[in-house]
Amino acid sequence: MKKPYVIINCAMSADGKLALPNRNQIKISSKEDIERMYQLRNNCYAVLVGIGTVFSDNPKLTVKNKYVKNPKNPIRIILDSKCRTPLNSYVLDNSSKTYIITSQKCIRKFGINIEIIKCKKNNEGYINLKELLVELKSRGINKLMVEGGSTVIWNFIKHGFFDDLYVYTAPFLIGGKNTPTMADGLGIDDEKSKILLNIIEMKRLGGGFLIHYKPKK
């Protein structure tokens, strides 16, 4: 299968949470980690999030020139089966091209820099990631950064569609049994289904800790 090189990046608390219990965004990364994240984003052809993250965080998904000299904004990709991206979302501004990935016919009109790409659903009703990745590769997207949220990251991990996983862990706790983690979804069924990782590098970064994993083949 020809697919982009996929890098998953997320920031979590010491208890593995990605946001507040009400799913609102909370600052987790240190200044140093934010700088690393922008550099990574700048080096990717595209950055992908799910509609849940658009609803909760309204991210811009661009690169700030405060952190990167001569930034190149990646293409923004939103997994949005039912085409619900709000018209006032930052991802629909004109600062970069945006692909909205739907599985239904979408008759809504977006700006000139916004393209709707239709993909099949998988048996959970989500966008079929295999088909999507093949499509993105055919469009010249060789390196893709997956930034969240919980459901999207889990689905990329579960299907083995990642080459690198960067996890920044901050030294504080959030708590809450329904607070998003980087592996929401149903999880694995048994011991032999564990998703094995190799640790490539571990380092302290601005008060927290960065671990670079790769999937164990």
Ligand SMILES: NC(=O)c1ccc[n+]([C@@H]2O[C@H](COP(=O)([O-])OP(=O)(O)OC[C@H]3O[C@@H](n4cnc5c(N)ncnc54)[C@H](OP(=O)(O)O)[C@@H]3O)[C@@H](O)[C@H]2O)c1
């Ligand atoms: N700390 C971090 O690094 C970080 C980064 C990003 C987000 N977050 C947090 O993560 C939370 C949002 O996570 P979330 O789980 O609610 O939303 P999400 O993962 O951003 O989006 C999930 C939605 O995307 C759509 N989708 C379509 N195809 C999919 C596929 N193949 N796999 C997964 N999803 C697919 C589905 O909605 P449809 O059925 O409508 O298509 C699904 O409900 C927020 O609290 C946010 O603050 C944290």
